Amino acid sequence: SQSELDYPFKLLEYFNGFRVSKVIFSACELGVFDLLLGAPGPLSARHVAHELRTSVDGMERLLDALVGMEVLEVEPAEGTGEGEDSSDVANLYLARGSSKSLHHMMTYQNQTVYPLWTHLGDAVREGRNQNEKTFGLQPEDPFQAVYRSDDEEMLKFMGLMDSSWILxxxxxxxxxxxxxxxxxxxxxxxxxxxxxxxxxxxxxxxxxxxxxxxxxxxxxxxxxxxxxxxxxxxxxxxxxxxxxxxxxxxxxxxxxxxxxxxxxxxxxxxxxxxxxxxxxxxxxxxxxxxxxxxxxxxxxxxxxxxxxxxxxxxxxxxxxxxxxxxxxxxxxxxxxxxxxxxxxx
Ligand code: SAM
The missing domain is CATH 3.40.50.150 (Vaccinia Virus protein VP39)
Structure with a gap:
């Protein structure tokens, strides 16, 4: 469209898509949403960083991005002026303990799908899956890769499957x-x-x-x-x-x-x-x-x-x-x- 020609908003959003995903994945991995759900009120970035043993600067930027993405909200907090609080959506879907938690889905996307997708170009070129290049496996069938090695990988996949039917x-x-x-x-x-x-x-x-x-x-x-x-x-x-x-x-x-x-x-x-x-x-x-x-x-x-x-x-x-x-x-x-x-x- 003409407006995309004037300025490629959509393209820029697509370029950034993987970084947006990674912000959520990393916050899940670090336990941000679980901490916020369990807290009695909004928490400052410093407090979150301390609890989750991260750098204050890094946590501040991560929380800011989550606010920008409307996954977290900024609320007045006691003592510190402002703090971050989970949105209802984050509490319901991103925290581990919630009845509709999609935490397993996040973990699988982050740890398994994301590395596979770094080889998407090769998959298109070769017309076949990239389990060998990504995980060093030469499987007879793709489920040998899905269920490779140990219980952990199997449980991650099963968790992913389970989450879809919550929705x-x-x-x-x-x-x-x-x-x-x-x-x-x-x-x-x-x-x-x-x-x-x-x-x-x-x-x-x-x-x-x-x-x-x-x-x-x-x-x-x-x-x-x-x-x-x-x-x-x-x-x-x-x-x-x-x-x-x-x-x-x-x-x-x-x-x-x-x-x-x-x-x-x-x-x-x-x-x-x-x-x-x-x-x-x-x-x-x-x-x-x-x-x-x-x-x-x-x-x-x-x-x-x-x-x-x-x-x-x-x-x-x-x-x-x-x-x-x-x-x-x-x-x-x-x-x-x-x-x-x-x-x-
Ligand atoms: N139907 C489930 C769902 O939608 O949540 C799981 C789908 S998952 C993509 C594919 C399922 O097929 C896995 O649970 C896997 O263990 C199972 N599976 C793969 N090969 C199979 C086989 N030869 N016999 C029985 N089950 C198999």
Missing amino acids: DGHDIATAFDLSCFQKIVDLGGCTGALAREMAKAYPSSSVSVLDLPTVVDAAKKYFSRENDDVVFHSGDFFLGDVPPADLYVLARIVHDWPEEKCLSLLRKLHDTCRPGGGVLLVEAMLLETRRGPLMAQIFSLNMLVQMEGRERPPSGYTRLLNDAGFHDVQVCRTGKSYDAILAVR
């Missing part, structure tokens, strides 16, 4: 009326977060999760709830049989894998699911033209840099599902990060 879980579970499906199995259901939303929305259905054995062990150990109404199965959805079900949920599974692997998995589900049964795909869906939404376009690049798959427009999912034998494909855009696609056998 989108209810909308996805209720995007369609699924109450006619008695037995629901969430394949690759990770911590069980989405499955729990399904169990809440459809109390007369039984909901279970299938995931890799180490993931199921960690889910039970670290993410279980009291009176959990979700059952866990260990298995490999590519290699083994999947439990019989009326509805299979594949949330953020299809976008991980190349076309032929998705197709063979969907064909297996088609053969296994009961007559009248179906499959619910959950993904960030591109527009049919692929000209948006920006978030889905960015996720698709993320699949290139980290995995083996891609994000698709509705016709991409319809074609896959039809090729696997499913029909009556219905698409629901939630208007949030993730969308739902339902098809029946």
Whole structure:
């Protein structure tokens, strides 16, 4: 547009995007939001620096930037004149202890996604993920990289997966009326977060999760709830049989894998699911033209840099599902990060 030609506001904002992200990531890592949430009132930068053992100058600049980003607010503080206080949004989403905390999402973006994205140019040039260059791993499949080495990396990823459904879980579970499906199995259901939303929305259905054995062990150990109404199965959805079900949920599974692997998995589900049964795909869906939404376009690049798959427009999912034998494909855009696609056998 003419105004961008006169002065490239948008471009400058984009150039700066990674620094804006890093301000939030670093504040999370240092524990700024947790400290502010626990404090009885606004705190001065000096106080925050002292508590978190940082330089005063560095903390002052970090807090100033967070105020500029409207994540923190400046309030009158006792004794020191002015102090920083968390906004309601920061308290709700950025502090560790809050019920809607996205702290795990931040940590994963900062420690895993950010280093991968430094090789985005190479990913585009080579048309493949950058796990080897970034983490020195030569994985057979991308989940060997995701779950590399130790529990810590696995828990970080599981925390990331879990966080998304704090935001989108209810909308996805209720995007369609699924109450006619008695037995629901969430394949690759990770911590069980989405499955729990399904169990809440459809109390007369039984909901279970299938995931890799180490993931199921960690889910039970670290993410279980009291009176959990979700059952866990260990298995490999590519290699083994999947439990019989009326509805299979594949949330953020299809976008991980190349076309032929998705197709063979969907064909297996088609053969296994009961007559009248179906499959619910959950993904960030591109527009049919692929000209948006920006978030889905960015996720698709993320699949290139980290995995083996891609994000698709509705016709991409319809074609896959039809090729696997499913029909009556219905698409629901939630208007949030993730969308739902339902098809029946
Ligand atoms: N569905 C969850 C969600 O949306 O929060 C997790 C999505 S995550 C991108 C992919 C999941 O698939 C992980 O939990 C991973 O452990 C699981 N997975 C990967 N390969 C698998 C396999 N061969 N068999 C079963 N689960 C697998």
